[in-house]
Amino acid sequence: MGKSNLDLVCECDNFPYYEDDRASYTANLTNYHTFKVTGYDATLGYILNSVVEKFPWSPNCWAIDSTARTVTLVAPANADPALRSKLVAESIAEAVRQDKFEVLRGWRNEKYPVYGPGGEFLLDMERCASPLFGIVSYGAHMTCYVEDAQGLKIWVPRRARNKQTYPGLLDNTVAGGMCTDEKPFECIIREAMEEASLPEAAVRAATVSRGCVTYSHVRDARAGGETGLIQPEVEYVFDLKLDSQTIPTPGDNEVEEFKLLSIPEVQEALARGEFKPNCANIMIDFFIRHGYLTPENEPDFLEIVARLHRRLEYPTASHCAR
Incomplete structure (x- = not known):
């Protein structure tokens, strides 16, 4: 059939629905870290725990909270989308250099946007990296x-x-x-x-x-x-x-x-x-x-x-x- x-x-x-089985949904989320940007109280994506463990996060621009399971892009309070995008691009480039992820071998040279509350444009990133961050x-x-x-x-x-x-x-x-x-x-x-x-x-x-x-x-x-x-x-x-x-x-x-x-x-x-x-x-x-x-x-x-x-x-x- x-x-x-x-x-x-x-x-x-x-991806599970909270309304279908709240316990199962909550348990499933323990497999991921929440992707955030400083200054914005919003979940921008979910990053698989194994990705968090392997990614070459720079302590200068990333804050990893293993207890709260969050990965936060740390940028100056006056940062604009260009600066945030630059910080993310540098981190992705390092992951490529170290050949950390197979998905990054399919480089597209196209940028996907990331939006915050109210549809504000926060940054963009290389298309093939977007699934690593779980962004829309x-x-x-x-x-x-x-x-x-x-x-x-x-x-x-x-x-x-x-x-x-x-x-x-x-x-x-x-x-x-x-x-x-x-x-x-x-x-x-x-x-x-x-x-x-x-x-x-x-x-x-x-x-x-x-x-x-x-x-x-x-x-x-x-x-x-x-x-x-x-x-x-x-x-x-x-x-x-x-x-x-x-x-x-x-x-x-x-x-x-x-x-x-x-x-x-x-x-x-x-x-x-x-x-x-x-x-x-x-x-x-x-x-x-x-x-x-x-x-x-x-x-x-x-x-x-x-x-x-x-x-x-x-x-x-x-x-x-x-």
């Missing part, structure tokens, strides 16, 4: 589809088999992480050109914003590198209806191929566990929005919808373009 839709959602949103990351995913006499079909890519993360699994048509100062729509435009060779003008003209999906994921071996790292994420969701002449093609080395699959074919691939976990979530969200999953045909409908929109326990940011 294959995986149910709820199985897939729970596989992605797999942001991304944009788009489902491209066509409709013909046979019904709706979805363009589904297969990830390159030499990728560090989730090699060979199925993905959403276009997807990518949002770097510091990047807005969701501009991210999806960039990724559509880079990953799927889709013309910018067509994407700008027809792409429709469809909300977001949120979850808190604990990484397993498929993610590449250390396991047990917490990766809370916000994924902005977009749809793009294509004509039959517009065919996504790999534009970089991250995608092996694109295939046009019917809804039953996508559902079967989901049940076989062929999709990257968060991409399965995005696909299930697409099925709900387009009426393929309904309260009448899905017994776990309410639980699925709730789990696709987890309220994260960290400060988050608005990406409203002002």
